Amino acid sequence: MTPPAEGARILVVDDTVTSRYVRVSWLRRGGHHVSEAVTGGEALAKLGEHEFDLVLLDVDLPDMSGYDVAERIKSDPRTAAVPVVHVSAAFRETEDRITGLNRGADAYLTEPIEPRELLATVEAALRYYRARALAERLADRLAKLTSATLRINSTTTFHALAEAAAEGAASVAGTPATVLLSPPGGPLLVGSTGAAVRSEPASLLDGMPAHTSTVLDPPWEPGVPASVVVARGNPRSAPIRVAVPPGAVATEEDRNLVLQLAQTTALAAEGLRAYAEEHTLALTLQNSLLPRRLPTLPALPMTARYEPASAHAEIGGDFYEVTELGDRLLIAIGDVTGHSLAAALVMGEVRHALRAYAVHETDPVEILRRIDAMIGKFHGVRGLTTMCLMVVDPAEETVLVANGGHIPPLVADASGTRYLDVRGPLLGIGLARPPATEFALPVGSVVLLTTDGLVEHSGADLDEGMERLRTAVAHDDDMDVLCDRLLADFGQDKKDDIALFAFRRDRLVPKVTPSGS
Template structure:
C-alpha cells in the first residue's frame, strides 16, 4: 500500500450510503477520499483543485447521477486539457450490460466497476488506475525534461561568447530544476563569466574579493574532482551578495572541466530545491553541465584570439596622429560592442612629398587573420607612399601585395591624397563607402569614386579628382558605422549623409555627432576620419 500513501480519490455518488461505503473501503486502503453528491459538485471541486494544482489521483463516478450521467461528466472532465489525464472509473449497480461498459470506455473512462463489489476488487481497480496515471505522468515529465534539456543545449551551442553561454545555461538550469540558478565559466587565467536566468536579479559582484572567492571555490572543486562533480557549499563559504537569488542559502554546485582541462564550468542552484526536484533532474543538470563545458572551450579560445586581435588593433591604430601641416585631421575608432567580432578596420593619415595621404579601410572577415592582414596593409601603405603617394598607384600595389601574400583575403579601402595648399584631392576607392564632402553652410554629398576590392586583381579606374574648399570637410568611414541587419545600405548611407549635413562645424564635432547618432551597440568595428584644410 505504500505506493498509494499520497493518493486522493474523488468519489461522485448521489446515494449517501453508497458514497459512505465506498469512501470507507478506500480510506482503509490508505487513500484520502473527497466525497461529492453530484456531477455539478464534482466539476466545482475539480475546478478549485485545478487552480491550486492539487487534482485528485483518480475519480470514481457513479453512472446514474441526478444532474447528468457519469458518462457525460467524464467527457467534460477529459475535454479540459489540464484534467484530461485524470483517470476516471465508472461504477453502477444498475447499468451493468456490456454496452454500458463500452459507453464508459468510449467516454474516456479507464475502468468500469459493477457494484456491489468486493473491497479487494475496488482497491485493486483504484490502485491500477493510480499506478497507470503516475506512470503516464512520469513518462510525460521525462519527455518534458528531455525536451527542455535539448532546447537548452541548442541555445548553449548557439552562444556567441562566454557570457551568452552562461546566460543560456543558467536559463536552462532554472527551467530544469524549477528554481533559481546561476552558471559560472572560469577561464584558464581566472577570468569569470557569470549568467543568471531571465527575470532574476543580475549577478552582483560587490568587490574583487567576491570574484576571487568564487573562482577559488570552483577551481578547487574542479581540481580535486578531476571530472564532473557535485557538491554542496555551506552558506558561510559562499560570498554574501554575490548572487542575489541564492543569498544566505547553501548552494549546490555541479562542476566540470572543459576537454582541454584549462577552464571550468559550474552550475549553481539552491541546495534546498523545490519538492519536484528528483535524482533524474540532477542527472539532467549534470548532462547540461557537460554540454556547457563542451561549448565553452571554443568560445574561450575565440575570446583569447579576440583579445590578441584587439591588442594588435589598439597598438597599430594610434589615437594621436603626427603633425600634418596645412590640414586638420581627426580620427575615431570604436571596437565592436559584440564580444564575438574581431574586426580588420583601419585608418591612416600620412605626410608625403605631394601632400597628406588619408586612408580608411576594412579587411573582409572577422578573425585574428583579418587583424593581422590589417597590420600588414598599414605597414605596406606607409612604405609604398614614400616612393609614390598617388592613390591609384597605391591601390594597385596593395592589390598585388594581397594576391601574392594573402590570396584568400580581400580588403576594402578608400585612399585620398590632399594638397593642403590648393585643396586639390585625388581619391581612389576599392570597394569602400565613398567619402562624403560636408559643407559648413549646410549640405553634404558623396564623392563619385568607386572600384573593385583589393585582392581580386581586377582593372581599376583612374582616381577621382576634386577640389576641397576651406569650408569643406572630407569624411571617410567604415561600414560598421552604418550597416544594420534588415536595412538596405543605400538607406543607411542617406541617413548618414543627412546627419552629417546637420552636424555642428568642425572635424571633431562631426565625428562625435555621427558616433552619437549611429555608433551605439554595433556588431562591427567603426573607424572614422575627418579632414579639413587648416
C-alpha cells in the same frame, strides 16, 4: 500532477449511504484519502475544484448515468487522465460493461465485491495512472530542458547566458533558481529567477565546495539552503554553479536534469570564452597593424579613430595609413572584404605593400595598380579590397585623389560639405583605372575619410547613410569632437569595423630664419 506513492486521493460517488460507507471504509483502511459525492453533478463540481487520483463511480446515480459522468470526466482536459472505476450494485449484462468501458471507465466491478478485489483494482488503475503521469512529467521537463538548451546556446554574452541559464533551471526544476558563472577577467555574474543579472566579487565563492553539494547558508542568498550543482566546460575553466532548493533535486531524475542544464551552460560559457579570446587576439593584431602615431604637421593637423565591431561580431579588415613623402603627405583608407582573422591579415599585407610602393612611386593611381596586381596574384577574391588614396600638398593647397571602389572623401569648407567626384574599380580584379583627380584644398577645409561601417545601416541604402553623414559635418567642427560625435551617432552596435580619418588644411607656418645667417 504525480499522485503520491501512498495514500491516493480518491473520490467515491454513490447515492446509497450504506454502499458508500462500506467502500469509503475499505479505501481508508487501505491508506487512501477519500472524499465523497452523492450525485453526478456533485462529483463533477468537486473534480473541478480539487485534484483526485481516481474516481470510484457508481453506475446508477439519481441525476445522471454513471456512464455520462465518466464520459464527461474523460472529455475534460483537466481530468482526462484520472482513472475511473465503475461499480454496480446490481448484476449487469456483458453489453453494459462494454458500454461503461467504451465511455471512459478504466475498470468495471459488480457487486458483490470483496475488499481485497476492490483495493487490488484500485491499485492496478493507480499504477497505470502513476506511470503515465511520471512519463508525462518527464516528457514535459525534457521539453523544457530542450527549450532552455536552445536559448542558452544562442546567447552571445555572459550576462545573457547567466539570465538564460537561471530561467531555464527554474523552468526545468519548477522552482526558483540561481546561476553563478565567471567570465574571463571579469567579476562573478549571478543570475536569479525574476531578477536582473548582478555582478559580485569573485571572492564571494571563496570556500565553496568544488563539487555538487547542499549549502545551508549560500553567500549569494544567506539563510536560504540550496542544492548546488557544479559543472565545468574543461578542467582549467572556472566552474558553473546552478543552485535550486534541496527538494528540487530529491530524485536521481531531478538531479540529472539540473546537471544536464548546468553542463549545457558550462559548454556554452566555454564557447563564449574561446570566442572572446579569439576576438581579443584579432583586435590586438589589427590594432598592431594600424599606425602607432600620426605625423605632427602644423599645416595639416589630423586625427583618426578605429572602432571594432560589436563584441559578438567577427573582426574586419578596415585600416588607414599616413606616410610622409617629403613636403607632401600620402593618406589612405581602405577595407578588405570579409570579416575574419584572415581579413585582418590581408589588411596587414595591403598596408605594408602600400608603404613599400610609396617609397618609389608618387602617382596614387600607379600605387593602386601595383596593390591591385599583388592582391590578384596572392589572394584572389578572398582579398578584394577597397581603398581611397590621397596625396596632399599643403604648400600648393591641392590634393591628388585616386579611388579604388571606396567611399569618396567628404570635404567641408566655407561653401558647404560635399563628396569628391572620384571613382574607380575595387582592388584585386585587374580592371583599368582612371587617372588621379586633383582638387583645390583651401585653408580651413576639413577632409573626412571613412569606411562603410560608419554609413551602412540595416534596411537602408548606402546612399542614404552617406547623405546623413554629409549633413552631420561642417568645416568649423573641432575634428576630435567631430569624430567622437560621429561614432556616437552612427557607429553604435555595428556588425562591421569602422575606420575614420580627418584632417584640416591650416595656414603654413613660415620658417624663421635665424639672425646673422
